[in-house]
Amino acid sequence: MFRGGFDCDVLVIGGGIVGLSTAYALTRAAPGTRVTVLEKEPGTARHQTGRNSGVIHSGIYYRPGSLKARFAVQGAAELVKFCxxxxxxxxxxxxLIVATGRDELPRLHALVQRGRENGIPVRELGPAQIAEYEPEVRGLAAIQVGTTGVCDFGAVAAQLAAAAESSAEIRCGEEVVAVDRRPWGVAVRTASGTVIRARALVNCAGLHSDRVARLAGDDPQMRIVPFRGEYYELAEPERVRGLVYPVPDPAFPFLGVHLTRGIDGSVHVGPNAVPALAREGYDWSAIRPGELAGTLSWPGSWRMAGRHWRYGAGELRRSLSKQAFTAAVRRLLPSVTEAELRPAASGVRAQAVLRDGTLVDDFLIEEAPRTVHVLNAPSPAATASLPIGRAVARRALRLL
Structure with a gap:
């Protein structure tokens, strides 16, 4: 009987690709459901969605049975059809995922096995076969993953928004500053003073997902620790034909410095992953003392640093020294010079860190009264956005 007092049925906070995919899925799964998306920026897809490498990930890296593995494999195929x-x-x-040292060969073989368990076609290559794919890349062995690709995720997000707009209202420039959750539903207030009442709330706030969860009165037992991914661009992009990755360290969710030929033909080199001094800290000068204090006060930040300081020191060194960064690139592309690497735009990854310092390595979606929180959705979330959106939408609809 209170329905007439609601401004919408489902309120989605966050206009990145996950929030927009959730709105899209809601309008498809339950036509007539009134959906509102609130985005604090003047437009959608301004942060992780619009600043990523554009890679359609195959799912080869992820633990079989994990949400990342299932959603990436399914999402890659769906995304190609959507595009x-x-x-x-x-x-x-x-x-290509290329092993440049003998110590990497067991990990490369493990990736072959993982790819097969995830249903991904992989082909093992020797040095001569590597050169057939990438004449200037050198390695002891490699695997070729045929289902990986690239796309314009900003355009994907825009299309999701356009497709959802028949049933969904997307309101930009509306930052949520307060959440009042009651037995009958949820009311939020934005910085402009607007109040919106909904039957259910979906938190897809990305870099601010933990903050929104706390506004709603929930303690998610994690914090978002922002990591900046720093990139260069190759002056002669014709030297790289496709995508070339090193063998990753399984202890970290980062894939290492790699070569990515984008949909526009440019080749990005990176990322170098360093702690950001703000949730949206795209360079060292971007500092927000309150956000930095929040990161430093979280016990998990210090425990993570204590556990992984050697890895972090290497990332910081490559951030501060172009010579060191170039040396990392030369492992894959030996002939590259410092002069050929031009600074490119950076991105920031929203990485969930637990109190004990554990880096959350899978998508993390939790439910609370009248609320669904998407608390960890870093790469490959853009690739997996369509199945993630459906999964979140199903949970939201159960709350109505």
Missing amino acids: AEYGIPHQITGK
Whole structure:
């Protein structure tokens, strides 16, 4: 009987690709459901979605049975169909994962096994076969993953928004500053003073997901620790044909410095992953004392640093020294010089860290009264956005 007092049925906080995919899924799964999306920026997809590498990930890295593995494999196939249906620029390029040292060979073999367990076609290559794919890349062995590609995720997000707008209202420039959750539903207030009442709330706030969860009265037992991914661009992009990755360290959710030929033909080199001094800290000068204090006061930040300080020191060194960064690139592309690397735009990854310092390595979606929180959705969330959106939408609809 209170329905007439609601401004919408489901209120989604966050206009990145996960929030927009959730709105899209809601309008498809339950036509007539009134959906409102609130985005604090003047437009959608301004942060992780609009600043990523554009890679359609295959799912080869992720633990079999995990949400990342299931959603990435499914999402990659769906994303390619979505791009084709709406004329969004995309290309299936395949990629090489290259071992440059003998100590990496067991990990490379483990990736072959993991790929097969996840249903991903992989091909093992020797040095001569590597050169057939990438003449200037050197390595002892590699695997070729045929289902990897690239696309314009900003365009994907825009299309999701356009497709959802028949049933969803997308309101930009509305930052949520207060959440009042009651038995009958949820009311939020934005910085402009607007109050919106909804039957259910979905938190897809990305870099601010933990903050929104706390506004709602929930303690998510994690904090978002922002990591900046620093990139360079290759002056002669024709030297790299597709995507070339090193063998990653399984202890970290980062994939190491790699070469990515984008949909526009440019080749980005990176990222170098360093702690950001603000949730949206795209360079060293971007500092927000309150956000930095929040990161430093979280016990998990110090425990993570104590556990992984050697790895972090290497990342910081490459951030401060172009020579050191170039040396890392030369492991894959030996002939590259410092002069050929031009600074490119950075991105920030929203990484959930537990109190004990554990880096959350899977998507983390939790429910609370009248609320669904998407608390950890870093890469490959853009690739997996369609199945993630459906999963979140199903949970939200159960709350109505």
